[in-house]
Amino acid sequence: MPVWLDNFLWTYQNLVHALGINGLLALSMYVVLAVGQLSLGQAAFMGLGAYSSALLTLKLDLPFALVLPVSCVAPVLFALAIGTPTLRLSGVYLAIATIGLGEVLRAVYLNVDWLGGALGLSGIPLRAEFWMIYGLLGAAILVLWLVGRSGIGRAMEAVREDATAAQVMGINLARTRLGALLASAVLAGLAGALGAHSSSFIGPNEYGFEPAVTILSFALLGGIATPLAPVLGAFILTLLPELLRGFSDLRLVFNGVIIVLAVLFLPEGLFPLRMRRRAA
Amino acid sequence: MTALLQTRTLTRRYAGLLAVDSVDMAVQAGRVHALIGPNGAGKTTLFNLISGLEPPSEGAVLLRGRDITPLRADRRTALGLARTFQNIRIFGAMTVLENVLTGLQPRRTVGLIQTILRTPAFRREERALVARAREALEMVGLSARAEAQAATLPYGEQRLLEIARAMAPEPALLLLDEPAAGMNPAETAALAGLVRRIRDLGTTVLLVEHDMGFVMDIADDVTVLNFGRLIFQGPPAAARQAPEVMTAYLGQKMAARLAARARKVVP
Amino acid sequence: MLAQQLVNGVLLGAGYALFALGFTLMFGVLRVINLTYGFYFSAGAFVALFLTRDFGFSIWTALPLAAMAAGAMAVVLDWLLLARLRRRGAPELASLMVTLGGVLALYAASTAILGPDIRRLPPGLIAGAPFELFGLRVTMAQLLILLASLVLVGALVWLLHGTRLGLAIRAMAEKPDAAGLMGIDTGRIAALVSFVSGCLAGAGGVLIGLNFNAIHPYMGETMMLRGFVVVIVGGLGDIRGALIAGLALGVVEVLTAGYVDSGLKEAVAFAILVAVLWTRPSGLFGRPEMRRA
Numbered sequence: 001m002p003v004w005l006d007n008f009l010w011t012y013q014n015l016v017h018a019l020g021i022n023g024l025l026a027l028s029m030y031v032v033l034a035v036g037q038l039s040l041g042q043a044a045f046m047g048l049g050a051y052s053s054a055l056l057t058l059k060l061d062l063p064f065a066l067v068l069p070v071s072c073v074a075p076v077l078f079a080l081a082i083g084t085p086t087l088r089l090s091g092v093y094l095a096i097a098t099i100g101l102g103e104v105l106r107a108v109y110l111n112v113d114w115l116g117g118a119l120g121l122s123g124i125p126l127r128a129e130f131w132m133i134y135g136l137l138g139a140a141i142l143v144l145w146l147v148g149r150s151g152i153g154r155a156m157e158a159v160r161e162d163a164t165a166a167q168v169m170g171i172n173l174a175r176t177r178l179g180a181l182l183a184s185a186v187l188a189g190l191a192g193a194l195g196a197h198s199s200s201f202i203g204p205n206e207y208g209f210e211p212a213v214t215i216l217s218f219a220l221l222g223g224i225a226t227p228l229a230p231v232l233g234a235f236i237l238t239l240l241p242e243l244l245r246g247f248s249d250l251r252l253v254f255n256g257v258i259i260v261l262a263v264l265f266l267p268e269g270l271f272p273l274r275m276r277r278r279a280a
Numbered sequence: 281m282t283a284l285l286q287t288r289t290l291t292r293r294y295a296g297l298l299a300v301d302s303v304d305m306a307v308q309a310g311r312v313h314a315l316i317g318p319n320g321a322g323k324t325t326l327f328n329l330i331s332g333l334e335p336p337s338e339g340a341v342l343l344r345g346r347d348i349t350p351l352r353a354d355r356r357t358a359l360g361l362a363r364t365f366q367n368i369r370i371f372g373a374m375t376v377l378e379n380v381l382t383g384l385q386p387r388r389t390v391g392l393i394q395t396i397l398r399t400p401a402f403r404r405e406e407r408a409l410v411a412r413a414r415e416a417l418e419m420v421g422l423s424a425r426a427e428a429q430a431a432t433l434p435y436g437e438q439r440l441l442e443i444a445r446a447m448a449p450e451p452a453l454l455l456l457d458e459p460a461a462g463m464n465p466a467e468t469a470a471l472a473g474l475v476r477r478i479r480d481l482g483t484t485v486l487l488v489e490h491d492m493g494f495v496m497d498i499a500d501d502v503t504v505l506n507f508g509r510l511i512f513q514g515p516p517a518a519a520r521q522a523p524e525v526m527t528a529y530l531g532q533k534m535a536a537r538l539a540a541r542a543r544k545v546v547p
Numbered sequence: 548m549l550a551q552q553l554v555n556g557v558l559l560g561a562g563y564a565l566f567a568l569g570f571t572l573m574f575g576v577l578r579v580i581n582l583t584y585g586f587y588f589s590a591g592a593f594v595a596l597f598l599t600r601d602f603g604f605s606i607w608t609a610l611p612l613a614a615m616a617a618g619a620m621a622v623v624l625d626w627l628l629l630a631r632l633r634r635r636g637a638p639e640l641a642s643l644m645v646t647l648g649g650v651l652a653l654y655a656a657s658t659a660i661l662g663p664d665i666r667r668l669p670p671g672l673i674a675g676a677p678f679e680l681f682g683l684r685v686t687m688a689q690l691l692i693l694l695a696s697l698v699l700v701g702a703l704v705w706l707l708h709g710t711r712l713g714l715a716i717r718a719m720a721e722k723p724d725a726a727g728l729m730g731i732d733t734g735r736i737a738a739l740v741s742f743v744s745g746c747l748a749g750a751g752g753v754l755i756g757l758n759f760n761a762i763h764p765y766m767g768e769t770m771m772l773r774g775f776v777v778v779i780v781g782g783l784g785d786i787r788g789a790l791i792a793g794l795a796l797g798v799v800e801v802l803t804a805g806y807v808d809s810g811l812k813e814a815v816a817f818a819i820l821v822a823v824l825w826t827r828p829s830g831l832f833g834r835p836e837m838r839r840a
Contacts, residue, residue: 036640037640038640038643038644040647081821082821082824084825085821085824085825085828086824086828088828089824089828090639091638091639091640091643092580092639092640092643092783093779093824093828095580095640095643096580096775096778096779097775097779097820097821097824099582099771099775100772100775100776100817100820101817103768103769103771103772103813103817104772104813104814104816104817107810107812107813107814108810108811108813108814110810111808111809111810111811112810143396146395146396146398147392147395147396150395150402150406151381151384151385151388151395151406151409152392152395154374154378154381154382154385155382155385157371157373157374158371158374158382161371161372161373161374162369162371164333164369165365165369165370165371166382167333167352167353167354167357168331168333168353168354168357168362168363169354169357169382169383169385169445170354170357170358170385170386170449171354171382171385172352172354173354209651209768210651210655213647213648213651214651216644216647216648217648220644220648249655249659250655250656250659251655252651252652252654252655253651253652253655253656253659254652255648255651255652256648256649256650256651256652256653256655257648257652258648259644259645259647259648259649259651260628260645260648260649260652262648263632263641263644263645263648264628264631264632264645267641274373276375276378277374277375277378277381278377278378278381278406278410279398279402279403279406
C-alpha cells in the first residue's frame, strides 16, 4: 500500500469504515425494495449482527473469520420469523412488523444484563479491516449485479412492478420476496458485525428507529435502478454531514426531508439508469 | 376422452352475490373455445378462478383430469396454463424481449449459485431462453421491437406483446381476456389469424370476447354465462339460435317477441 | 393482588386503545399507514405541558385544547405529505415511506428545539396520591384515562354511525373510488379523519403523559410499537378490534411486568404480534377474507 494511502486511511479511518458499512446497509435495503417490499428492520438486523458478533468475540474469543458468517445467523432467523407470514400479505404488514422489531430489540438490549443493558458492550477489539469492508461491499455489488442481470433479476423486477402478473408468469411471490429479505438480513448482519468491530463499543440506541430510517434514505436518494445507485446514495449521505459540520443536530432532519422529497418528486432516485435484464 | 380443462360446480360468492354459480364447463383440447355473456356475467371471475388468482367458494378446476384447485397461480402456470389480462399488464419498464423472457420463468432450471458463477449451464439456458423469446415475438410480429421499452409500444402492440409473453412457454391452454378490445377492424382480423395459428401450434385457446363477429369467426365451441350461471355450451351456430342465449342478451321481452315472430314466419 | 393487576392493566389498556383507535381509523378510511401518527401523541403531551406549566391552564381545559392542536397538525401534515400521493394514486408503500421520512424530520427537529430530556407536568395538576375504590388502589390519572377513553370512543361511534358525515366516511372506507363518484368530497373527508385521529393521538399523549408523568419528544415513537401491536391484533382498520386488543395489551403488559420481568413487556407484546401474523393475519376479530398482496 502506498504511504499516502496508508496515511489517508489512518487519518480518516472512521469515516472510511462508515462509508463502506453504510454502503452494505444501503444494499441490504436495496434487495428488499427491488422486490417491491419495504423493510424497516435493516437497523434491527444490523443490531442483531453487531450484538451476536460482539458476544462471540468477547465471550468466546472466536476468530473474526468465523465470527463474521456466524453473526448473520440471528438476523436470518428473525427475518424468517417475520418475513414468512407477512410476505404473503400486502406490503404494509412487513413494514409494520419490521419497524416494531427494532423497538422491541432496543428494549431487550436495555433490559437484559448479559447484553450490557444501557451501557452496551465495550472493549470490542478493532478487527474490521479496510480490505474486509470494501472486499465484502465489492463482492455484494458484483453478486447483486450478476443476479440482477439474470432471470432472477427479471423475476424480482416483475414482482415489484406487478405482483399479480408476475405470479401468472409462474413466479413464486413468497419465495422471491423471502429470498430477498434473507439476503438483506445477511448483508445487514455483516454490516453490524463489521461496525461493532470498527468502533469497539455498541449500545442499545444505535439500532433503533433513526438508523432504520437513515438506511432507507440512502436507497431512496440513490434509487434502485442498479446496485451501485443506493451505495452512491449512502456515500453522499455519509459524506454530507462531514462537510456540513456544525449542523449535526439537523442531520436527521435532513435525512427525513430527503425521504419526503425523494418519494414526492424523485421516485427513481438520483441514478435512474436501468440495467439490462439479460445475460446473453 | 377427458377434456383439457374442466370445472366442476365452480362457485364464487362475494358478500351474498354469486359471481360464478356452480359452473360445469369443459374445454376440449385443440379447440378455440369462446366464453361469452353480457357484462357482469362472471367471465373475468371465472378466468381468475381457473388461473388461480382467486380461490373458489366451492367446486374444483381440473386440468387434464387432475384437480388443480389447491394450487397457486404460479404452480398452475408451470403445469401449462397461461393468460392475458383485460387491462393489459405488461412490465412497462422492461424491454419487449425482457417481458417475453419473464414469461419463460417456468422454463428456468439453473439456480442462484450457477447464476452468480455464470456457469456454462447458465449461459446455455439463457441463450436458449432468448432464442425461444425471439420465436414468440416472431409469431406475433414484434421482432423488430424486441429492444424497445414495453411501455412505449402502441396499444395494439402491447396486446400482442402480452400474447407473446403468455405463449413463450408453449402452454397447453391459453386464456385470452378480451384480446380484441380497443383494436381496429384490421388489427382484429390479424388477431383472428394469430389465434388460429396458436391453436394449430397445439395450444388450446379459451377466450372472453364481446366482439360477436370475432367470436363467430374463430370459435369452435362456445360457452355462454349469464348472472354467473352457465346457460349454453355447444357450437357457435347453435348458440345464436338458443332461446336462453337470446334472452340473456336481449332481455326477456325482446326475446319473446323475436321468438313469436320466428314462429309466424316459419310455421 | 391479581385483581389489582387486572385493574391496572385495563386502565393502561384504555390508554392504548384510545391511541390505537385513531391509527386504525386513519388506515381504515385513508388506506395509509401514517407513521406521523406517533408525533401527534408527543405533540399533544407537549402542548398540554406548555399550557399548564407556562400559562396556568387547568388540565380540564388543557386536555381538549392539546387534542385539537394535535388534530390541526395532523390535518396540515396530511395535506403536505399525503394529499399529492392520494391524487396520484401512488402505491401504499410510497405513502408509508413519505410519512416515515416526515416523522423522522419532525422528531429530530423537535428534539433539536426542545431538547431530549424528560419533562414533568406541574405538580398538583390533579390529585396525585392513589385512593381506594372497592378495595382497589387507583389514581386520578388512571380514572381520567378511563373516563376520557369512554367519552372519546362514544363520540367516535356516534360520529361514524349517527351522522351523515359518518356515513360519508364509512362510504369512503368501503369504496374510495365510488365515494368520489357519489359526490363525497374526499379531500374534506381526509382532512376530517386526520383531525379526528390527531385529536385521539393528542388526547392519548396528554393522558399517558399524565399517568407516567414523563414527557419527551420521542414518547410517540415508543408508543407506536403498542399502536402496531393493537392494530394488527385487532385487525387493520377494525375499530372494535382495536378497542378489545388495546385493553388486552394493557393487561398482558401489566401481568408480564408483575409476574415475569418488566423489561420483557415489549418483547411479549411483539411476540403476540408475530404470533397473530402467523396464525390470523386479518386480526383476531377480523373476517378471514384478508387483504392479500
